[in-house]
Amino acid sequence: xxxxxxxxxxxxxxxxxxxxxxxxxxxxxxxxxxxxxxxxxxxxxxxxxxxxxxxxxxxxxxxxxxxxxxxxxxxxxxxxxxxxxxxxxxxxxxxxxxxxxxxxxxxxxxxxxxxxxxxxxxxxxxxxxxxxxxxxxxxxxxxxxxxxxxxxxxxxxxxxxxxxxxxxxxxxxxxxxxxxxxxxxxxxxxxxxxxxxxxxxxxxxxxxxxxxxxxxxxxxxxxxxxxxxxxxxxxxxxxxxxxxxxxxxxxxxxxxxxxxxxxxxxxxxxxxxxxxxxxxxxxxxxxxxxxxxxxxxxxxxxxxxxxxxxxxxxxxxxxxxxxxxxxxxxxxxxxxxxxxxxxxxxxxxxxxxxxxxxxxxxxxxxxxxxxxxxxxxxxxxxxxxxxxxxxxxxxxxxxxxxxxxxxxxxxxxxxxxxxxxxxxxxxxxxxxxxxxxxxxxxxxxxxxxxxxxxxxxxxxxxxxxxxxxxxxxxxxxxxxxxx
Amino acid sequence: xxxxxxxxxxxxxxxxxxxxxxxxxxxxxxxxxxxxxxxxxxxxxxxxxxxxxxxxxxxxxxxxxxxxxxxxxxxxxxxxxxxxxxxxxxxxxxxxxxxxxxxxxxxxxxxxxxxxxxxxxxxxxxxxxxxxxxxxxxxxxxxxxxxxxxxxxxxxxxxxxxxxxxxxxxxxxxxxxxxxxxxxxxxxxxxxxxxxxxxxxxxxxxxxxxxxxxxxxxxxxxxxxxxxxxxxxxxxxxxxxxxxxxxxxxxxxxxxxxxxxxxxxxxxxxxxxxxxxxxxxxxxxxxxxxxxxxxxxxxxxxxxxxxxxxxxxxxxxxxxxxxxxxxxxxxxxxxxxxxxxxxxxxxxxxxxxxxxxxxxxxxxxxxxxxxxxxxxxxxxxxxxxxxxxxxxxxxxxxxxxxxxxxxxxxxxxxxxxxxxxxxxxxxxxxxxxxxxxxxxxxxxxxxxxxxxxxxxxxxxxxxxxxxxxxxxxxxxxxxxxxx
Numbered sequence: 001x002x003x004x005x006x007x008x009x010x011x012x013x014x015x016x017x018x019x020x021x022x023x024x025x026x027x028x029x030x031x032x033x034x035x036x037x038x039x040x041x042x043x044x045x046x047x048x049x050x051x052x053x054x055x056x057x058x059x060x061x062x063x064x065x066x067x068x069x070x071x072x073x074x075x076x077x078x079x080x081x082x083x084x085x086x087x088x089x090x091x092x093x094x095x096x097x098x099x100x101x102x103x104x105x106x107x108x109x110x111x112x113x114x115x116x117x118x119x120x121x122x123x124x125x126x127x128x129x130x131x132x133x134x135x136x137x138x139x140x141x142x143x144x145x146x147x148x149x150x151x152x153x154x155x156x157x158x159x160x161x162x163x164x165x166x167x168x169x170x171x172x173x174x175x176x177x178x179x180x181x182x183x184x185x186x187x188x189x190x191x192x193x194x195x196x197x198x199x200x201x202x203x204x205x206x207x208x209x210x211x212x213x214x215x216x217x218x219x220x221x222x223x224x225x226x227x228x229x230x231x232x233x234x235x236x237x238x239x240x241x242x243x244x245x246x247x248x249x250x251x252x253x254x255x256x257x258x259x260x261x262x263x264x265x266x267x268x269x270x271x272x273x274x275x276x277x278x279x280x281x282x283x284x285x286x287x288x289x290x291x292x293x294x295x296x297x298x299x300x301x302x303x304x305x306x307x308x309x310x311x312x313x314x315x316x317x318x319x320x321x322x323x324x325x326x327x328x329x330x331x332x333x334x335x336x337x338x339x340x341x342x343x344x345x346x347x348x349x350x351x352x353x354x355x356x357x358x359x360x361x362x363x364x365x366x367x368x369x370x371x372x373x374x375x376x377x378x379x380x381x382x383x384x385x386x387x388x389x390x391x392x393x394x395x396x397x398x399x400x401x402x403x404x405x406x407x408x409x410x411x412x413x414x415x416x417x418x419x420x421x422x423x424x425x426x427x428x429x430x431x432x433x434x435x436x437x438x439x440x441x442x443x444x445x446x447x448x449x450x451x452x453x454x455x456x457x458x459x460x461x462x463x464x465x466x467x468x469x470x471x472x473x474x475x476x477x478x479x480x481x482x483x
Numbered sequence: 484x485x486x487x488x489x490x491x492x493x494x495x496x497x498x499x500x501x502x503x504x505x506x507x508x509x510x511x512x513x514x515x516x517x518x519x520x521x522x523x524x525x526x527x528x529x530x531x532x533x534x535x536x537x538x539x540x541x542x543x544x545x546x547x548x549x550x551x552x553x554x555x556x557x558x559x560x561x562x563x564x565x566x567x568x569x570x571x572x573x574x575x576x577x578x579x580x581x582x583x584x585x586x587x588x589x590x591x592x593x594x595x596x597x598x599x600x601x602x603x604x605x606x607x608x609x610x611x612x613x614x615x616x617x618x619x620x621x622x623x624x625x626x627x628x629x630x631x632x633x634x635x636x637x638x639x640x641x642x643x644x645x646x647x648x649x650x651x652x653x654x655x656x657x658x659x660x661x662x663x664x665x666x667x668x669x670x671x672x673x674x675x676x677x678x679x680x681x682x683x684x685x686x687x688x689x690x691x692x693x694x695x696x697x698x699x700x701x702x703x704x705x706x707x708x709x710x711x712x713x714x715x716x717x718x719x720x721x722x723x724x725x726x727x728x729x730x731x732x733x734x735x736x737x738x739x740x741x742x743x744x745x746x747x748x749x750x751x752x753x754x755x756x757x758x759x760x761x762x763x764x765x766x767x768x769x770x771x772x773x774x775x776x777x778x779x780x781x782x783x784x785x786x787x788x789x790x791x792x793x794x795x796x797x798x799x800x801x802x803x804x805x806x807x808x809x810x811x812x813x814x815x816x817x818x819x820x821x822x823x824x825x826x827x828x829x830x831x832x833x834x835x836x837x838x839x840x841x842x843x844x845x846x847x848x849x850x851x852x853x854x855x856x857x858x859x860x861x862x863x864x865x866x867x868x869x870x871x872x873x874x875x876x877x878x879x880x881x882x883x884x885x886x887x888x889x890x891x892x893x894x895x896x897x898x899x900x901x902x903x904x905x906x907x908x909x910x911x912x913x914x915x916x917x918x919x920x921x922x923x924x925x926x927x928x929x930x931x932x933x934x935x936x937x938x939x940x941x942x943x944x945x946x947x948x949x950x951x952x953x954x955x956x957x958x959x960x961x962x963x964x965x966x
Contacts, residue, residue, distance in 0.1 A: 187837050202674055454677075
């Protein structure tokens with residue numbers, strides 16, 4: 001924007017009213033810093049439209065005045081994708097006021113949510129109908145449907161149910177010219193050209209602003225069994241995963257891995273926590289089996305069979321089946337506490353990476369000693385979604401360093417090395433958290449030039465003025481061409 | 484192309500050699516008419532490159548000479564998407580020579596196929612490994628992987644496993660400038676920007692030429708049960724479907740519906756065929772239940788329970804469970820023979836349409852009498868994938884009409900009316916067969932202008948010269964702007 005924003009702000013205020021637009025710095029401040037506290041920006045104002053029509057009118061206004069827009073949901077993204085830059089010329093557009101569940105059809109197992117519906121709220125709404133929404137993640141108390149769609153969020157149920165992309169049956173979004181892409185009616189099959197819905201999902205607000213989505217629901221599970229197994233190596237954990245897939249098929253809902261040291265750290269950090277097994281094991285696998293009505297009777301036997309045959313095959317050193325739902329929750333609480341327990345230990349750099357599932361053990365065996373050798377005093381830990389080929393690869397700073405200086409210096413260099421390594425292994429530098437501004441330059445440097453050129457072309461075609469979330473994802477607009 | 488093609492042909496011949504390029508009209512002729520015999524075109528030559536590198540070099544050559552390219556797999560598409568236009572300036576590019584299965588990893592349950600692999604061949608290759616590829620359709624003896632990907636093909640297993648889009652883990656495609664989009668490594672989770680793979684799937688060769696794909700495989704099923712149920716109405720069939728989904732969950736693999744008259748027609752047409760039930764019923768439901776090892780023991784009981792509770796609830800009039808695998812095949816043979824049986828009856832216009840699953844019975848109840856009233860002497864029949872909200876809505880010509888004249892006259896007008904009706908009902912004029920040239924003008928007329936504008940923008944960005952499959956899908960290139 002090159003002109004005085006006064007006229008734009010006056011028109012936006014007229015359009016949205018006092019609840020819909022504020023310049024009050026106290027009200028805006030909490031939303032200018034990202035979830036992990038890595039990025040802080042400035043904004044012209046905070047807009048909170050109440051309807052798709054208001055979003056569309058606002059985008060048209062922004063387009064006319066050349067005002068860049070940074071869409072934001074629960075502000076719980078991991079890569080700064082919803083944080084404006086420091087220039088202060090962008091409008092922060094919150095979707096949180098659009099928090100209606102427009103409809104919930106229990107029979108058709110579909111729910112139409114506005115972008116601002118919080119994931120936890122969605123879970124509660126559908127549980128009341130005997131259904132479930134098969135995606136969850138740590139930030140469920142903040143994360144919104146719009147943000148989950150725009151970042152193609154993952155979580156701990158991707159193994160069986162896929163990421164957010166797999167849950168979206170229909171979509172409504174406001175495009176860069178203020179037109180409304182309206183495809184909420186869920187057609188199971190529709191081959192009328194390019195899949196524009198898929199193009200918008202995961203585009204981090206750079207192609208359109210998601211205002212609503214139709215999501216699929218599943219029947220509530222009739223039974224679940226949560227298992228904990230100690231294994232000798234990550235390679236063995238993978239063999240156990242394959243064994244579980246063969247034996248349990250669709251009943252296998254989750255398969256997470258945690259190294260011994262990380263587990264000890266969680267047990268020390270989490271009040272009242274206990275390790276599920278008495279002995280030490282190099283790696284621990286957290287396995288969830290679920291069944292609908294059809295398979296519920298045989299689920300406990302399946303869990304026993306899985307562990308017994310795992311012992312026989314030499315894959316499992318020791319194991320436990322949660323004896324109650326409370327114990328099952330306690331097993332999962334250990335997994336969910338890894339991130340806060342680690343934060344309590346001091347500074348670290350986190351990498352959400354993936355490689356082909358079958359190569360993950362070899363990657364970890366290669367990368368951990370390499371990083372620890374190149375950066376003396378650091379500790380590299382890997383944990384997470386082995387079943388998805390997606391681990392969180394965290395490198396913890398040496399004791400006693402200055403947190404900020406380390407993050408900005410060695411921390412960044414370590415991240416560069418991790419991303420280069422994962423690229424060598426034909427993997428992804430962002431498995432589930434997206435690119436945002438955190439990984440933008442890394443993607444520009446390491447991404448496939450053919451894919452980057454396609455993305456630039458699509459962005460240029462759908463947002464020629466570059467007003468939608470500029471500076472995010474990849475260097476899309478001409479001004480970002482040489483990062 | 485405005486210049487003499489001699490130079491282009493000479494260079495293409497040098498590039499591809501005698502096996503890779505022919506102008507022999509006898510060799511080319513079979514590939515110039517589409518599967519249904521509705522479209523016949525002409526071609527400059529038939530190119531059959533043997534590798535991705537050759538495709539890329541050929542596309543660069545075409546780009547330099549401005550030669551349009553029509554990619555083709557098994558030539559079994561339903562909408563003329565692989566048939567060149569009548570001008571004769573386009574190069575027909577067959578992918579059939581690229582028929583290698585590059586790798587099959589039974590443990591990781593993945594197969595990397597070149598574009599020319601025939602679906603039937605793929606099925607046989609994976610069955611030998613104790614696995615299955617969960618997509619099948621009538622044209623499996625001709626349809627190729629590249630065509631299935633490019634048209635996002637459907638079939639009879641979409642209910643549980645999704646269309647081709649859901650099977651594709653990785654993709655390789657040659658773009659309009661001859662660059663190679665190479666993303667065959669299957670990363671279960673990858674959030675590095677726009678999902679370009681999804682954009683290419685279903686784009687009918689207008690954005691890129693698919694040269695290979697990594698496909699997911701599933702464990703072979705341990706047991707299947709095929710059920711046949713007579714029901715009083717399509718609405719009752721839908722209630723039975725919901726009942727089956729609640730009771731059987733993931734075990735429900737297929738749910739097809741067939742009206743009585745269509746069944747009688749098939750039984751008359753198919754040698755040795757028998758109706759599964761002795762009495763007449765307004766509608767018939769063909770239901771398949773499957774189970775892996777975990778649920779195989781209980782599958783017959785589940786099938787019995789499904790029918791017994793269906794009787795009790797008043798949904799089922801009469802029913803049978805196939806007593807053997809041979810009988811199960813015989814049940815399915817009735818379904819698969821609907822199209823040939825109908826063709827034997829005389830001319831008809833076919834419409835592959837979808838509406839929201841829950842609205843399909845009401846749509847059929849509305850559309851059938853409407854069409855039959857407006858076009859005296861015709862019979863409208865609906866059958867197919869009720870579970871996907873996708874039926875094949877065929878309108879059979881009055882007896883004694885001239886086939887060609889009827890197709891071109893009343894037939895086209897009837898199609899226009901069917902498409903207008905389905906659009907009023909917020910449905911799709913192409914559920915699974917795509918757009919090609921058959922439905923291009925209908926889509927341009929009836930499609931959402933916002934979606935059409937997005938598609939034009941994306942096409943223009945990725946194929947600015949318009950050399951990839953021109954005239955297909957939607958009026959994409961400027962010369963097609965006013966159909």
